[in-house]
Amino acid sequence: MEPHALSEVVASYLLAQRARNRTEQTIRFLRQRLVRLTQLVHDAPPAAIQAETVRAALLGVKCTRRDRLARPISSRYVHQHHAVWRGFFNWCVREGILEASPMLRVAAPTVDEDEIAIFTAADVRALIATQDHRTFEGARNRAVMALLYDTGMRVGELVQLDRADVDLAAAVIHVRKGKSRRARRAPLSPKMRLLLRRYLDHWHRPALFPELDPPRLFTDRRGRALATNAVRQWMRRAGRAAGISTVRVSPHTWRHTFATEYLRNGGTESGLQIILGIRHRSVLDRYVHLVQTEFAARQHRKASPLARLGRV
Secondary structure (H helix, E strand, C coil), X not given: CCXXXXXXXXXXXXXHHHHCCCCHHHHHHHHHHHHHHHHHCCCCCHHXXXXXXXXXXXXXXXXXXXXXXXXXXXXXXXXXXXXXXXXXXXXXXXXXXXXXXXHHHCCCCCCCCCCCCXXXXXXXXXHXXXXXXXXXXXXXXXXXXXXXXXXXXXXXHHCCCEHXXXXXXXXXXXXXXXXXXXXXXXXXXXXXXXXXXXXXXXXXXXXXXXXXXXXXXXXXXXXXXXXXXXXXXXXXXXXXXXXXXXXXXXXXXXXXHHHHHHHHCCCCHHHHHHHHCCCCHHHHHHHHHHHHXXXXXHHHHHHCHHHHHCCC
16 A cells, blocks of 8 residues: 555544544544545545546445435535545645645535425324333333434434433433534423433333443443444334334434424524524524425415415
8 A cells, every 4th residue: 555545644634633622423424434535536645636536436425325225315415525525635735745635626516405304293103102111122212212302412412411411300401422512401391301200210220231331321221322323223113113204214303303393383593503502503594494484385375366366
């Protein structure tokens, strides 16, 4: 392997990101997309990578899935690769590895602003009903889905919650390991407090399970911390069992559903931004736009000139 093969430079870049105290979730995100670039350019040295090479690599991301799912590849997914690669090559320039970034002449892919998909109330009831409350996994999964529906937190935040992060007296959960290490407090509804109390009293510390240090709020049946992929997998199975096919059953769909329902029920935009830990207004605007569109549709039914015209 050449001294400056792309894979070696990527390893140095990821080390630099760790030195900046980036979260492990962020490091995984960067690694996955940079490993994809390494594969698509056959581990060529950074100096040999030109704008045309990057464009071909982006086309490879767009046309070929790396998992076994049949979902179409979203424009947002391709855009993520472009953003990560741009940040990496900019770092190469700052480090003196390159004189100029090959991304300078590679325009970012246009992102299709698809309508946010959310669960209906019937979907939520059906998903929760797939979990047997008499078993450890069933009771845990019910609590997980209820908490996502009540707070809209990210799955990466949920799996890192410790038992000490739950303050039922104050009706809040301390999200200490949020995105970009921004801590916040997520309020709990009275119903969620009751559900968590039942879960903690009956299922959180089975006698035969070893405890983690510190003890996590949600674990597998061996007492180990849950992995985000494990949550996604059992949630997909729950979706199939519930017969839900019109919307993707994933932790992030719960987040979308919470945000939309919160605004529908009279919650404020500023309150939602705080609860979700949203930093950029553009993310919040997507939820606001969906709710405003629904409101406009209801108003249209009353105010449409054609509807008021009478018989035609």
